[in-house]
Amino acid sequence: MxxxxxxxxxxxxxxxxxxxxxxxxxxxxxxxxxxxxxxxxxxxxxxxxxxxxxxxxRRMWPIDVAYYPKGVHAALMETIHIASLGTLLALILALPVGILAAHNVCPFTPVNLVAKLILVSSRSVNSLVWALLFVGIFGPGALAGTLAIAFRSIGFVGKLFGEALEETSRGSIEALAAAGAPWASRLSFGYWPQVKPSFWSIALFRWDINVRESAVLGLVGAGGIGMTLDSALNLFQWNRVATILAAIFFVVILAELAVTFVRKRII
Amino acid sequence: MSAAGTVLSVRHLCKSYRAGQPVLTDVNLEVMIRSITAVIGPSGTGKSTLIRCINRLVEPTSGSIMFEGTDLVRLRRRELREARRRVGMVFQEYNLVERLTVMENLLSGRLGYVSAWKAWRRSFPREDIERAFELLNIVGLEGFADARADSLSGGQRQRVGIARAVMQQPSLLLADEPTSSLDPKTSVEIMQLLTDIARDRGIPVIINMHDVGLARRFADRIIGMAGGCVVFDAVPGLLADDALKKIYGGEDWMH
CATH class of the missing domain: 1.20.5 (Single alpha-helices involved in coiled-coils or other helix-helix interfaces)
Known part of the structure; x- marks a missing residue:
């Protein structure tokens, strides 16, 4: 041919x-x-x-299991608390910013731009840098860690939440507007049911990330298991380092399992 | 003011989405109480734009729309919201909130009357809930109150759409191609339901449609649009071939 x-x-x-x-x-x-x-x-x-x-x-083996109850457990719990509380704070702060960033929900371009600027600045700074800042302001400890996690997460949660809002179907919102529903009711009856699954899935995903991120925040003095890891590293106590790494690994896997379980239920 | 019994009076309504390209060019029409008006015409001739201009889902470019003594075109945010409560609307794609239950969708017709906080808490007045259950029976969806809207069939969704519009206790119902997404049998059932409910309650209805047969069967007045204005306006009995030719153009399609 x-x-x-x-x-x-x-x-x-x-x-x-x-x-x-x-x-x-x-x-x-x-x-x-x-x-x-x-x-x-x-x-x-x-x-x-x-x-x-x-x-x-060779130096790390055998793992120093006896060190876990007296040296690791409390720090590990603190890490989980930092991650959870930080995520919660981020959700509360990201909700309004995400709404203001979505052009269909808030049709004022300058407001959208300011909201997007907030989200970008939150994301452009790494958790560790946020932690350094808050350690400088509040001194070392879990408070600085929690705020670092929260401020880094606002950008992540707010951006994805805002995008989810922008992808909602216009039809049902139009119907509510046609019935004379005020803005707040359109938000709660029209937008929220549509974005609810994505919101919780974003929240869980971020918590999962935060459990891992808060484990290293201690390296700059922002509380949690990272501080324990830091001192073990500095003193060349490799058996302890191995214990801590194993504990973090275990918690991350547990978090992963928990997130998968909950996500299946809500979606 | 216009004659007694006039619910809606549209005068010199124009709409262009882009300057110099009008979709509606000088539409004039009056809608009387207890009337079922069908608007027919080729695609793209502004039927949908006309209906959406009435409740300002689309902003008219010029003209006036008198409804219950006010010019809807001039209303500002809050006043517009209050006027919209008096106009129910049924959509082609139903436009339900898919992830909410049937009952919540019905109650969303009352959002203009309930504070956002109470709506969030789902605490609606008892009479609203009574009326919602009553309407569910009327539209043939008893027992579906707690079903999620996305679990319903197209015909069932449109029944919810009609019930939601009637929940507003409107003085005017607009229907934008309410049967275009439905099969022929369901279309007849939905038209029957819509016109029955409207007649029972004395609510005038304006319905956009593509199906001339359905329009003849259910409307007591037919408005034909072509090129952005009204070219035919009479009872269905007068809709003869020459009128259809004027509305849709050509005649090969009729035979």
Whole structure:
């Protein structure tokens, strides 16, 4: 069939689009090459790595289980409290900001922009940096950790919640407006039922992340198991380090199980 | 003011979504009490825009819409909300809140009368709840109060849609292609239900529709629209072939 005269010529992309696609590929390759040069991998250290790992594992074994009740348990509980309380605080703060960020719920572009600015600034700062800030303000301890978790989570929860609001179906809201429902009632009767499952699923997901994030906050003095980990690391008590890592691992798995279980129920 | 018995009086209504491209060009019509008016016309001729201009889901560009002694076009936020409570609306896609129960959807017709806090707590006045149960029986959905709206069939959803609009105790019902998403048998049942309820309560209805047969069967007045204005306005008996030709253009489709 190849000798059919070509009366139509068809190409998926225009020449301009092809050029643009080629440029993007080229940029990706250039970026990879540049980064490898910048990282400066030292071959000796690379070849040495397996030996170092084996050495570390040998020092960590056996796990110091006896250390758990007296040194780890309380700190671990504090970590979970920091994560949970921080998430709760974030939910409360993110709810109004998310609403103000959604253009269909709050049709005032300047307000949307301010809300989005709040969400972006919350997200652009890492939990550890938030923790450093709050340790500076409130001194070391769980309060700084809780606030760090909350402030980092506002951006995450608020952004996803706002996007969920913007994806709601317009029809049912229109029907409520046609019945003369005021804004607050449209929100609670029209928008909320539509976004409720996503809201709780975002909340659970964030709590899950926060359990993991709050475990390291102690490295900068913001309370929780990270502080215990920090001192064990500084004193080269590798058996204790192993105990702490195992405890964190265990809690993260438990959190994962809990989140999966609850999510199945609400959706 | 217009003659006694006039519920709605639309004067020189124009609407353009984009400047210079009017969808409605000078629509004039009066709707009398206890009337069932069907609006027919080709797609894109502004039937839906006309209906939505009446309760200002779409903002009219110019003209006036007199309803219960006020010009709806001039109303501001709060006044508009209060006027909308008196106008029920039924939608093509039902527009229920899918994740709420049938009862909650019915009660949402009362949101204009209940404070947001009470609505959130679901504490509606006893007479609203009584009326909701009564309407559920009338639309043939007794026992469905606690079913979720997304578990219902299309016909059942439209029954909820009608009940929700009637919950408002409106003085005017608007229906925007209420049967276009339904099969022919269900369409007849829904039209029967809508017109029965409206006649029982003396509520005038304006219904947009595509189905000329259904319009003839259920309406007592037919308005034909073409090119953004009214080109036919009479009782169904007078809707002859020449009128249909004027409304839809051409004639091949009729035979």
């Amino acid at each position: 190849n000798d059919v005269p070509a009366t139509h010529s068809w190409r998926r992309f225009t020449p301009a689009q092809r050029l643009a696609r080629f440029t993007v590929y080229l940029a990706i390759v250039a970026a990879i090459v540049t980064s490898i040069q910048t990282v400066e991998i030292i071959p000796e250290f690379l070849s040495d790595a397996p030996e170092q790992v084996a050495d570390l594992l």
